[in-house]
Amino acid sequence: MLNERALIEAITAALAPRSGRIARWIGDDAAVVRARPVVVVSTDTMVEQTHFRLEWTAPAAVGHRALAGALSDLAAMGAESGEAYISLGVGGALDADGALELMRGAERLAEQTATTIAGGDVVASPGAFVAVTVVGWSEDEDVLVGRDGARQGDLVGVTGAGLGAGAAGLEILAGRAPSGAGSAELIERYAQPSPRLREGLALAVLGAHAMIDLSDGLASDAALVGEASGALLDIDLDALPLAPGVAEVAAALGLDPASFGASGGEDYELCVCVAPAARAAAQRAVPSLVWIGEVREGRGARFSDAQGERLLHGYEHKLP
Amino acid sequence: MLNERALIEAITAALAPRSGRIARWIGDDAAVVRARPVVVVSTDTMVEQTHFRLEWTAPAAVGHRALAGALSDLAAMGAESGEAYISLGVGGALDADGALELMRGAERLAEQTATTIAGGDVVASPGAFVAVTVVGWSEDEDVLVGRDGARQGDLVGVTGAGLGAGAAGLEILAGRAPSGAGSAELIERYAQPSPRLREGLALAVLGAHAMIDLSDGLASDAALVGEASGALLDIDLDALPLAPGVAEVAAALGLDPASFGASGGEDYELCVCVAPAARAAAQRAVPSLVWIGEVREGRGARFSDAQGERLLHGYEHKLP
Structure with a gap:
């Protein structure tokens, strides 16, 4: 039986807020962050057996890859990274210790990219999964780049x-x-x-x-x-x-x-x-x-x- | 084998943006939304067998409940609802048709609460799950209410x-x-x-x-x-x-x-x-x-x- 509260406490102890804009962090009903002019949001989900196997990839690397996949979408827009919210399904080959390692792997990448893991969810699940939502920021909507602007001659x-x-x-x-x-x-x-x-x-x-x-x-x-x-x-x-x-x-x-x-x-x-x-x-x-x-x-x-x-x-x- | 692209197209057709602040919606690397002063973010994840059984709860109700659970966190802060991002694990007793019904159930609640489902992810999974991240907004950080302010005599x-x-x-x-x-x-x-x-x-x-x-x-x-x-x-x-x-x-x-x-x-x-x-x-x-x-x-x-x-x-x- 997963002790969600103990795992959440261990995860929280392994994380750090790294922006002065964060007013409320993990531990309340929601995170509260002072906004910049434009918010850019993307989601990336990785499921055991479909997207990763723990025999091939250690839990810390799974956490890194899941966060990297979502941050990469922000990069592709030209947005700056802000906060990440990580939902973790604990089960399959991922136990509570593995879940903590997974979050530590994500936190190391968060540190390298000036991202704050500001919230999330830990749930018992028949199989492991990680669903990451990243919130990026931009000063100017017109600077952001979509997929739809390529022009002949580019x-x-x-x-x-x-x-x-x-x-x-x-x-x-x-x-x-x-x-x-x-x-x-x-x-x-x-x-x-x-x-x-x-x-x-x-x-x-x-x-x-x-x-x-x-x-x-x-x-x-x-x-x-x-x-x-x-x-x-x-x-x-x-x-x-x-x-x-x-x-x-x-x-x-x-x-x-x-x-x-x-x-x-x-x-x-x-x-x-x-x-x-x-x-x-x-x-x-x-x-x-x-x-x-x-x-x-x-x-x-x-x-x-x-x-x-x-x-x-x-x-x-x-x-x- | 799940046809993710066909399912995403069907889901996108069932959704509607409902805010003039949304600059880029589903279909690019990330959603782009013009911000208000303070962002409030919460996540709620529901897993088949752990949090719902499709024999008891129709897919549309699962979608409604998952979004409601996350929006309820925004309500508890005194934030206004903005956008929702939904990651869907399709598998177990939830097939592609069920996944579309689930998203329709979420979209009906989104409509009632002036929320835009602005992005997400659909992945094949051994068991079904729904991970919802909601982005709410506030004009003033000081209006938001945490859990930590109760005073004697209240x-x-x-x-x-x-x-x-x-x-x-x-x-x-x-x-x-x-x-x-x-x-x-x-x-x-x-x-x-x-x-x-x-x-x-x-x-x-x-x-x-x-x-x-x-x-x-x-x-x-x-x-x-x-x-x-x-x-x-x-x-x-x-x-x-x-x-x-x-x-x-x-x-x-x-x-x-x-x-x-x-x-x-x-x-x-x-x-x-x-x-x-x-x-x-x-x-x-x-x-x-x-x-x-x-x-x-x-x-x-x-x-x-x-x-x-x-x-x-x-x-x-x-x-x-």
Whole structure:
């Protein structure tokens, strides 16, 4: 029988408020926070067996990933992180000790991102789950970037240390690809992704037209931007930055490396569309940006390499 | 296999934004809402088998109750309702059709309470769950009411149409108490509770010192106010307003009616502490208020009737 009150007390002791705007925190009916002009809210839910397995991912990493997934949505809008509210289903392979570790993992990322975990809920459940709602803030609604603003002629860029790392790390954890030099780094990228909050804010401030985070993979996420914008994101697969070791994992799975990098998901990098005139400023603000394509007339996304167009599909990890 | 995209489209078609402050709604990485000065956030999670059974409660009622539970926390702060974000675990006895009905039930309550369901998440899960985060607003932080402000001499009141109704309705649904005249009303009170947003705001504006919603029952919730305030809520069980039919259900369970009404929970009424000078104004603003006790020196809550003090414990419904 879960002792909810004892667990909530232990969790509360492991958390800290980190903003002077927080007037009431955990322990009342609701959190009370002094607002900034615009609130930006996103939700991300991860369920045991569907989105994680505790044999592969320690509870602390599950907490990190769940919070990172939600914060990544704020990054993709160009919002600053504020508060997080975490609902925890305790059960399945997650016991009360694991739940506390999970919240500690989330709290470490909260600390790194100036986020306050300001409330939540702990409930007994047949299987474990984490539902995270993040509240971000912006000074100016017009700075925020949606998916729907890509324009013909825009350049398409991706942030970060190379695509495919998260998916490759998961394949190694699952035993479907062999472990080798660089595997630890790939597994780390899967287990503890970094939401690109700083990059998202910088790109928003300099007037990015459209932005999305690559939670499902460039193949499906770039298509979402194209569909929402009424334009075609024309992506050069040969230009895709792949993380070290991704090519080897793709080869072991019998897949083309660039296709795997584009369809693997789990990377939480940002894909951004900017006017050509903003290219240099964007590169200065976010040195890790790599330019991978251009926005053209059409709708959705198109992927090609030196051999011609390739049809990509979201890569199904089939967790259990 | 759950078709998440089709379900999200059907859910989105069933929802409507109902505030001019909503700049971006469902369909982008995050919702964007123009803020008011103070944000008030609460989370409530309900899990199949732990908090509901679909044999007893139709999906629409599960959606209503989950949103009502979270809105009730806003009511207890004196906040106005704004937006709700709903994470839905689809599985167990809840299929995609049931999930859509659940969201329709939540949307009907959202409409009644001027709330916009502005985002959320739909995931496949071994068992069904609903995690609701509500975002409420206030013009003035000082108007909001916590649990910690009760003062010696304050009067203790409860809102609404009588305690024990929700718990009695659940006992009838579970077959542990016989159905009779008035059962339909009790079941309705369990299945579709009304969060007391108007009452909570009115009591906050006239300077209530402390407030809590009775989700777990007066026995435990009044004690929380007393502990947080460093005072004793001295409650007269003979003054407790009981809903019609509650006494019969309590008798069938072999329980004292007032004790059942105080410990049953599920009512989502408000318990409020106000200065004696505010009594008349509070009664005018909230005609349903019934005065049930006084705040004295001490800590926690004490319950007595004509026979003397009674020790109450939270009543365990033991759902499954």
